[in-house]
Amino acid sequence: MFQIEIFRSCMVDSRLRNNIQAEGKKLGLVGWVQNTGAGTVQGQLQGPRSKVEQMQEWLKSTGSPKSHITKAEFNNEKTVDSLEHSSFNIVK
Secondary structure, three states: OEEEEEEEOOOOOOOHHHHHHHHHHHOOOEEEEEEOOOOOEEEEEEOOHHHHHHHHHHHHHOOOOOOOEEEEEEEOOOOOOOOOOOOEEEOO
């Protein structure tokens, strides 16, 4: 499991959360994503290590088509015995 925070230099793409959710579901991950008051997007990823690593690479190199992601931080990594979420949600 990882906590994530995504920093972007512009808010052109209001669908960044939707794109993160869609990519997470495509990879079979669970967790959540939400906008913050600081203009970043944060969330949590859970799933097989290889799929989480694919998602991390996607966030660092691709991300949302119309948002310029300037930095993606991944922290608070921990191993969980069972998934804490059953789907990948957008928290509002």
